[in-house]
Amino acid sequence: MTSFQMSAKEDMVEKFLDAAARGDLTQVSSLLSLVPSLINQTGYSGWTALMLAARNGHLHVAEKLVSLGCDKSSVNSSSQTALDIAKFWGHRHIAGLLSQSEGSCRRILPGGDLSLQENYFGRETLDRLSGRRTDEVWLETKQKDLATVYLLFSNLSPMVSTPQEDSEGGDIKLCRFRYEAVKDLLQKPSTVLIFLGMEKMKSSSSSSSQTEEPPVWFAISTDEDAAELLRRCRENTCLFPKTPNRDLLKLSEEEAGVVAQARSVLAWHSRYSFCSTCGSSTHLEEAGYKRSCLNPECRSQRGVHNTCYPRVDPVVIMLVIHPDGNQCLLGRKKVFPAGMFSCLAGFVEPGEAIEEAVRREVEEESGVKVGPVQYVSCQPWPMPSNLMIGCLAVAVTTDIKVDEKEIEEARWFPRQQVIDSLFRGASPAFFVPPRQTIAHQLIKHWVGMNSNL
Numbered sequence: 498m499t500s501f502q503m504s505a506k507e508d509m510v511e512k513f514l515d516a517a518a519r520g521d522l523t524q525v526s527s528l529l530s531l532v533p534s535l536i537n538q539t540g541y542s543g544w545t546a547l548m549l550a551a552r553n554g555h556l557h558v559a560e561k562l563v564s565l566g567c568d569k570s571s572v573n574s575s576s577q578t579a580l581d582i583a584k585f586w587g588h589r590h591i592a593g594l595l596s597q598s599e600g601s602c603r604r605i606l607p608g609g610d611l612s613l614q615e616n617y618f619g620r621e622t623l624d625r626l627s628g629r630r631t632d633e634v635w636l637e638t639k640q641k642d643l644a645t646v647y648l649l650f651s652n653l654s655p656m657v658s659t660p661q662e663d664s665e666g667g668d669i670k671l672c673r674f675r676y677e678a679v680k681d682l683l684q685k686p687s688t689v690l691i692f693l694g695m696e697k698m699k700s701s702s703s704s705s706s707q708t709e710e711p712p713v714w715f716a717i718s719t720d721e722d723a724a725e726l727l728r729r730c731r732e733n734t735c736l737f738p739k740t741p742n743r744d745l746l747k748l749s750e751e752e753a754g755v756v757a758q759a760r761s762v763l764a765w766h767s768r769y770s771f772c773s774t775c776g777s778s779t780h781l782e783e784a785g786y787k788r789s790c791l792n793p794e795c796r797s798q799r800g801v802h803n804t805c806y807p808r809v810d811p812v813v814i815m816l817v818i819h820p821d822g823n824q825c826l827l828g829r830k831k832v833f834p835a836g837m838f839s840c841l842a843g844f845v846e847p848g849e850a851i852e853e854a855v856r857r858e859v860e861e862e863s864g865v866k867v868g869p870v871q872y873v874s875c876q877p878w879p880m881p882s883n884l885m886i887g888c889l890a891v892a893v894t895t896d897i898k899v900d901e902k903e904i905e906e907a908r909w910f911p912r913q914q915v916i917d918s919l920f921r922g923a924s925p926a927f928f929v930p931p932r933q934t935i936a937h938q939l940i941k942h943w944v945g946m947n948s949n950l
């Protein structure tokens with residue numbers, strides 16, 4: 498593009514975003530019919546037309562953009578989606594439009610906020626097809642299918658390609674292999690192979706192309722030397738991330754969902770090599786979703802035993818709201834980076850309800866007593882296999898006494914300080930975990946819930 502063409506394009510984007518911000522539906526529509534690609538363009542601080550319409554309450558513009566298929570999930574430089582912005586500024590009609598709730602569902606579950614909050618690691622890109630896990634003939638055919646995608650894991654980290662040094666952005670991508678490139682690994686007895694599922698059909702694809710089944714995905718975990726494995730990749734920008742709980746947050750939402758599934762199942766295989774009932778060796782079944790004991794006398798062979806299936810550990814994570822409604826309780830562990838505060842969290846114990854786990858963990862960790870508890874959303878957290886159950890809770894006492902074994906400091910933070918910190922206002926007093934964590938999303942949920950409503 499010449500510099501003249503570039504500046505003409507920039508002018509057009511600016512005009513389009515300005516029209517959306519002013520609520521000028523006629524201009525928004527005519528510019529879009531001229532240049533459809535304007536729809537997801539961003540301007541200052543990563544704001545899209547939809548975000549600007551949501552900021553200023555222009556429902557008709559927002560409706561037009563949504564009807565033309567704009568990206569509702571993109572985030573600005575403060576990690577806000579258009580829905581966050583609509584909620585924050587109190588434009589309920591736009592928040593309703595963007596929260597995707599079906600009218601008929603509203604009638605069945607009246608009063609509930611049905612906006613589906615999707616958290617990082619939670620996107621289901623693949624259809625798990627659990628019914629196929631016992632169909633060995635089908636699985637074997639799929640393993641050899643030329644379109645099948647294989648992900649390679651070493652030490653519970655997936656092989657990823659990192660961005661070229663001269664490119665912008667810090668995203669990493671999964672390295673995808675075909676059958677030919679991994680078939681030697683499939684022969685090795687130590688290899689663990691997990692069937693992940695089939696790519697979901699795109700609703701937009703034409704009916705003629707739907708005769709062919711979409712590709713299926715497998716994950717391979719191998720004990721082959723990591724450096725050897727990297728040689729299989731043509732690009733020289735590939736690696737196995739060393740600090741998964743930081744590095745895996747750089748994947749796209751789609752790939753993060755697949756990694757959450759694969760990593761948790763592989764972590765279970767790597768930690769549960771022997772039967773926990775009798776100590777005998779076990780073998781892998783059901784395309785990686787079951788481990789059965791090899792001892793025919795073992796009790797786990799009779800009936801269904803949960804020890805044979807991958808585990809999920811429920812964890813409650815809660816934003817505790819002060820009885821005055823205008824402060825929230827955040828704490829920090831010694832291992833957190835300096836200045837970071839987050840929601841309190843803790844493992845649910847056997848025989849414990851979610852609400853009780855929230856009350857117990859908050860009291861143990863901060864000394865604060867909690868009354869009402871409300872579920873908000875959840876997040877699979879594959880380190881190794883937590884299910885984070887996100888709640889809001891209202892405190893009934895306010896004195897803080899931390900459990901020094903776990904928490905270094907806990908404090909009540911006023912709403913304005915939290916807003917400054919979330920949206921990177923001038924010199925924030927503290928900072929919160931990144932947007933990929935449910936802790937961040939819970940804090941944002943509270944701030945957005947009643948700020949300007």
Ligand SMILES: NC(=O)C1=CN([C@@H]2O[C@H](COP(=O)(O)OP(=O)(O)OC[C@H]3O[C@@H](n4cnc5c(N)ncnc54)[C@H](O)[C@@H]3O)[C@@H](O)[C@H]2O)C=CC1
Nearest residue numbers: 810812814842843844858876878880883885934935936937
């Ligand atoms: N995605 C997110 O936003 C966040 C995720 N987390 C995750 O939640 C988890 C739990 O939070 P904590 O405050 O550490 O829990 P916690 O307050 O229950 O304390 C952890 C201790 O609980 C015990 N424990 C009980 N059941 C356990 C189990 N199934 N696995 C491991 N330890 C168990 C261990 O002694 C452990 O040291 C952590 O693994 C952390 O990675 C925590 C905060 C934010």
Ligand SMILES: [Mg+2]
Nearest residue numbers: 841842843903
């Ligand atoms: Mg805790």
Ligand SMILES: [Mg+2]
Nearest residue numbers: 842843858862
């Ligand atoms: Mg605890």
Ligand SMILES: [Mg+2]
Nearest residue numbers: 842843844858
């Ligand atoms: Mg605990």
Ligand SMILES: [Zn+2]
Nearest residue numbers: 772775790795
């Ligand atoms: Zn056994």
